Amino acid sequence: MITQGMGVLTNYGVHLAPGLVLFGLWFALTPRAMLAMRILILLTAFVLMRDAMTPLGMWSLSSEVQIAFSANAFVLAALGGMSVLLIMVLARTAPELWRLMRWTIGNPALGLAVGLVVGCLLGVPLRVYQGIEAFEIHGYWVWLPGMVVLAYGANALEEVLFRGFLQGYLEQQVTPLRAALISGVAFAACHAFLALSVTQLGWPVLLFTLIEGLACALVRMRYGVLPATVAHGTAILLIAVPYLT
Template sequence: MVAARVLVAILGVVLLRDAMVGHGLFTFGTAGERPVLWLRFTSDPIQLISLSVLALAAVAGLVAAFRQRSRGMRWTADRAWLSGPVGLLGAAVIVLPFAVLYGSVPALSAALGLGDVPLDVRGGAVAAGILVPLLVFAFCAGLLVEVLFRGLLQSELEHHTTVARAALASAAFFAAGHVFLASTVTEVGWPILAFTLVEGLVCAAIAIRHGVLGSTIAHGGAIFLLTSGLV
């Protein structure tokens, strides 16, 4: 029953995210000869802060609703300070393929025969004034997703299978939660699924030893870098 309740909560968050995309609060697209994925959030700081508050409220609701599971949730590494650096490293791993495809790492992109994808065709520049609200929202939304997929789902699966299989399953569920977004809400297709699978695998691996805090930093950091136009 716990697993069923977790899946219902995940479905609710997936539906809300798809509604955000439908209302223009979250935008996906592809650019260049290769289907290079880009993403942006709304440029309204009030909307970003409001969504951040809603995400934190949802996290509080989940912790209360799953009180017993929340007590056993792995929030940090045994040495808590390690969760931050490992999370940042995870964010870099998630973002690196995008940086190479965008041409933001000229030497590596050139070595792979990849051309530059200009910023204006992959979402455009983001105003400096919304970077702080964007950063706050990226981490608040990342926390909500990671509490669901890593804190609740992955830890629940660990009661029924090995830690490695639980991590793989949580990453697969995370990617599967974007199927409707990739095929119906938008027409971006497989690049969304590829991105979310890689992101899910990195966050799941981090969560095993460095908890929800580590995976949240990886998730939120990657989303901020990609939606801010800083990559």
């Protein structure tokens, strides 16, 4: 598992390297005072990192918005861990953006509970509709721990970018509700290339990501980025299955 996983991750890294180098240069050359531009660069780089996984066979989407991830738990855990590492790097190298972060607002325990409930409301109906039966999926329980790390680790990075940086920046320009709405719509719009070109699945993906984006943005507005991460990660975890080839 580990040897095969290292090969997958190496291939992914080599595939991404030219684009990430350019994004890194763009980010480094952009003055720190240009917050909006720096946020845009990070969002675009994230979209590249996410969407590049599809042609490499690391994940796939069905027309029913069922997400199948690599069956290699090591790959999933490594990607989730690297996402958390990237968050730590951003905290150290982009303090002007990190000041926009609000991990929790109000009662943290209540926020986490709300995030969990929202994630279940997003994921459970789709899981039931898709007929996911964990006990009938070969290797599901071996795969699940890696998927948990990916679901919450990778989506923590996505939430930091969309709800921490973007929504935090927008709240300085407009009302919190409008900032949340913009953040949610932007989240869905950043799935347009994935929906219309990479997978060609179209509106089901965009509709789900719009609902998910708005829900997470509203959770962030009221309770902070961490509860929004719980909502996002839980929803993805519930609708994910191993990608068996």
